[in-house]
Amino acid sequence: MINKKSKIFVTGHKGLVGSSIVKKLSKLGFKNVITRTKSQLDLRNQIKVENFFKKNKPEYIINSAAKVGGIFANERYPADFLYDNLQIQNNIIHCCYKFKAKDVIFLGSSCIYPRLAKQPIKEQYLLTGKLEVTNEAYAIAKIAGIKLCESFNKQYKTNFKCLMPSNTYGPRDSYDKFNSHFLPAIIRKVYEAKKKHKKYITLWGSGKAKREMVFVDDIAEACIFF
Numbered sequence: 001m002i003n004k005k006s007k008i009f010v011t012g013h014k015g016l017v018g019s020s021i022v023k024k025l026s027k028l029g030f031k032n033v034i035t036r037t038k039s040q041l042d043l044r045n046q047i048k049v050e051n052f053f054k055k056n057k058p059e060y061i062i063n064s065a066a067k068v069g070g071i072f073a074n075e076r077y078p079a080d081f082l083y084d085n086l087q088i089q090n091n092i093i094h095c096c097y098k099f100k101a102k103d104v105i106f107l108g109s110s111c112i113y114p115r116l117a118k119q120p121i122k123e124q125y126l127l128t129g130k131l132e133v134t135n136e137a138y139a140i141a142k143i144a145g146i147k148l149c150e151s152f153n154k155q156y157k158t159n160f161k162c163l164m165p166s167n168t169y170g171p172r173d174s175y176d177k178f179n180s181h182f183l184p185a186i187i188r189k190v191y192e193a194k195k196k197h198k199k200y201i202t203l204w205g206s207g208k209a210k211r212e213m214v215f216v217d218d219i220a221e222a223c224i225f226f
């Protein structure tokens with residue numbers, strides 16, 4: 001059973017989701033939370049990740065490190081989105097099995113579901129239709145991560161868990177002009193328009209698409225709960 005001294009490795013702790021998880025764990029009194037920045041441990045590097053696990057033996061892993069971005073970044077860097085995410089998750093999930101971690105949370109994304117999936121989306125709709133093309137590479141990596149967890153669970157009786165958040169927002173989000181997500185991109189546009197006394201902003205798309213949003217601290221709570 002997890003306790004306040006358990007070794008918990010939170011990857012991507014400088015990011016939107018990871019930073020919220022670390023904050024919440026600390027508030028709850030967990031004393032042994034391990035973090036590494038990308039420059040300290042590039043999770044794409046199999047040997048370095050294996051050495052890290054061998055040395056530190058984390059018991060619980062919440063994997064919130066990933067190559068993440070909005071429509072612009074996804075369209076522009078599909079190779080990075082596919083390669084980086086496959087590497088990161090393969091290394092983490094395999095090490096969790098190899099070094100007998102007690103549990104791992106793998107964070108995917110709701111974009112794994114078909115673009116025209118019936119609403120509300122149900123788990124069984126996975127792989128029943130075409131993905132949204134703009135983030136296909138990212139979604140395929142995430143689907144591979146889910147299937148990897150599922151396959152380890154099936155073959156080796158592990159209990160790896162996958163959570164699929166929808167559009168996430170909150171403190172420490174990226175407001176980058178090109179790489180930000182839907183909500184921070186709108187916040188930036190409104191902020192800049194206000195500063196320049198502009199009367200309108202231009203948004204992408206037809207305006208017909210519907211999005212589901214989740215506050216980042218709620219995701220952190222869910223990760224810790226699971």
Ligand SMILES: NC(=O)c1ccc[n+]([C@@H]2O[C@H](COP(=O)([O-])OP(=O)(O)OC[C@H]3O[C@@H](n4cnc5c(N)ncnc54)[C@H](OP(=O)(O)O)[C@@H]3O)[C@@H](O)[C@H]2O)c1
Pocket residue numbers: 011012013014015016017018037038039041042043044063064065066067068084088107108109110164165166167168169174181
């Ligand atoms: N944000 C959303 O709307 C959303 C929605 C659904 C699911 N998710 C999922 O939630 C998780 C966290 O997303 P987020 O929004 O928190 O992303 P984020 O703010 O971009 O944070 C990602 C973190 O991962 C780190 N990272 C990236 N590549 C790495 C590597 N090769 N080695 C080590 N660390 C690396 C980044 O470090 P650097 O900053 O140094 O690169 C950053 O700290 C991801 O799995 C994402 O798919 C997010």
